Amino acid sequence: MTVQILLVGLRGPGGFLRADSVPLTDSDAQQQLAAVAEAKEAGPEAMLQLPWLVVASGDVVFGRLVPVGTQ
Secondary structure, eight states, X not given: OEEEEEEEEEEETTEEEEEEOOOEEHHHHHXXXXXXXXXXXXXXXXXXXXXXXXXXXXXXXXXXXXXXXXX
């Protein structure tokens, strides 16, 4: 099984921030990446709610999965 980390780029008060998830299974990683995309499609006032991050979707710059190995 592949393990992945979800990287979320955010607009911060002084520039950009990066938030990383804990290592996730493929299915959890895909679900959370889909939640990022859905929040962005819903507009800047929508909230992105993940188990480890809650933020306005307007502050989200990108979401990306990065494989970190196999388990």
